[in-house]
Amino acid sequence: MAVEIHQRLSEWLGPLGFQCAPFKYQDDTLAFVILSTPQMFEKAFKPYIADKLLATVRDPIDECVVHYFTLLKKNFSDHRIEAIHDFEMFPNRKPKILAQTAAHVAAAAYYYQMKDVQQNPWGEKVRKMYGVCIHPRYGGWFAIRGVLIFPDVQDQALEQKLPVDCVSTNEKKIQLLEKFNFHWQDWTYRDIIDVEERYSEEQKQYFATPPAERFKLLGLKGDALR
Structure with a gap:
């Protein structure tokens, strides 16, 4: 069952640029x-x-993903699907899903954290480093958009796979965490490995623009938000 659903999802999502x-x-x-x-x-x-005109002030990318998740559920009407988006929070502001952990568990991308580095090189100077997922094909040029749950499908035979440890040396892992935590705005952490494809210049400009200004960049008028 899992193999069949995976194939159907891939055929539906692939042409839209999702995995x-x-x-x-x-x-x-x-x-x-x-x-x-x-x-x-x-x-x-x-x-x-x-x-479309956007109906709310939610981030346009978020609205886009909600739109396609909704369409997907209609196209998979033979199953009950629960969608949890990466931006959804509980009332206490904790995320409803740990997106990077989910990507690692699903072997979609490797979630690099301080524990992946041998002999902590930062000592007491740095007590916490935020982790980051790296995709074996796209490096950091991707995003985790959410999780789709099939409550009516149980598959005992589904085996957990290990994600590809594509940042293969300790030195590179140190470099990745430092770039992501201290220099994330220059985006160089995304190229920690050789990648097959990056964001287009237009896409880079969009994501580099402060969220409040992205509507203007897209040519959306104030009426689109009301």
């Missing part, structure tokens, strides 16, 4: 982590923006 990877959510319940690749901006986001 999916299966994992067990609770007990043996089937779930998939959903990633956006560099192609999502052209294949899904721009067509969505061109076709």
